[in-house]
Amino acid sequence: MLEYQEQTVQTVRDIASDFIEAEKQVIGSFQSQIDRNNIGVWDLYNPQRIAENHAVMVNNFTSYLLNTSNLINNALALNMRVYNTALEQTHGNLKACAKANTNFIQSVNSQNKEVNTTSP
Numbered sequence: 408m409l410e411y412q413e414q415t416v417q418t419v420r421d422i423a424s425d426f427i428e429a430e431k432q433v434i435g436s437f438q439s440q441i442d443r444n445n446i447g448v449w450d451l452y453n454p455q456r457i458a459e460n461h462a463v464m465v466n467n468f469t470s471y472l473l474n475t476s477n478l479i480n481n482a483l484a485l486n487m488r489v490y491n492t493a494l495e496q497t498h499g500n501l502k503a504c505a506k507a508n509t510n511f512i513q514s515v516n517s518q519n520k521e522v523n524t525t526s527p
Contacts, residue, residue, distance in 0.1 A: 419472045
């Protein structure tokens with residue numbers, strides 16, 4: 408169970424890291440375009456604003472991934488607890504069934520002994 412949680416967390420970290428790296432490249436692309444075209448369409452966009460918007464988007468995406476990871480981990484942990492509880496209950500039920508069966512057989516054997524000893 409722990410290895411699945413660690414693997415999930417590592418995967419989320421990798422995804423977030425890749426996404427952040429891609430966003431850095433996008434921002435670098437915007438910046439280089441602005442540096443090359445000081446006049447024109449790019450003047451309509453504030454580079455600081457673009458960077459802030461991307462930072463918010465990356466933050467939201469990372470939060471989404473972490474929340475999803477927590478949800479998956481919680482679901483896995485809950486399912487493991489339910490499975491273990493069901494397994495324990497099955498074990499207890501089978502034990503009770505075996506004991507009842509043994510008691511019944513012993514009772515039948517005991518009755519047969521009495522019948523055999525009292526018969527002429």
